């Protein structure tokens with residue numbers, strides 16, 4: 001079973017998402033367990049202070065190192081420890097696979113202006129970003145990571161096929177999908193998908209996947225071609 005630890009100032013943000021749909025079902029059948037802890041529980045002053053002014057001045061407050069260290073120590077977690085961070089390395093499908101095959105994953109959520117950098121240095125945390133934009137807190141980013149990881153656990157999806165044919169699984173974007181009706185407001189489903197010819201359908205999907213990847217994600221396309229050449 002995978003244990004996912006989440007350290008946050010806002011545990012309430014996780015209740016519904018972790019209890020719903022695939023994430024909730026995966027916990028119900030013991031593929032995963034979630035431990036959500038309140039960062040403030042690891043403070044020792046009357047005001048449960050988690051932040052302070054930045055050394056060197058500047059706007060905003062910085063989350064102090066001590067509560068993160070104490071939370072990680074009390075949870076007795078090992079690697080991977082991940083700090084969600086806009087300056088982190090971009091989270092990818094490969095990371096999701098790597099986290100999904102481990103026994104434990106610990107996600108530290110930042111907030112306010114920043115997190116004291118000693119959290120990364122001292123806890124050996126990976127800094128991970130979910131994209132080139134800035135969120136107000138690490139919680140939505142942590143949920144993205146948890147979702148991407150948990151759906152890869154064997155048995156999490158009713159039909160594993162649906163993960164294996166998703167975008168990124170084989171390095172390409174997924175081809176587009178259609179369902180009934182075959183014609184809607186003048187918009188037609190591609191003829192081949194109605195043909196019942198499984199070989200032709202597979203060929204059409206492969207062409208679409210390659211075309212979309214080439215057009216929309218030249219970076220992924222180059223990587224895919226490299227992998228094919230090896």
Ligand SMILES: C[S@@+](CC[C@H](N)C(=O)[O-])C[C@H]1O[C@@H](n2cnc3c(N)ncnc32)[C@H](O)[C@@H]1O
Nearest residue numbers: 084085086110113129130134135136137138141
């Ligand atoms: C307002 S942001 C801090 C941004 C930071 N001052 C910077 O410029 O990199 C507050 C917190 O949200 C989270 N966060 C913001 N953007 C993120 C992203 N793209 N990916 C992952 N986490 C993010 C991090 O935990 C961060 O500590």
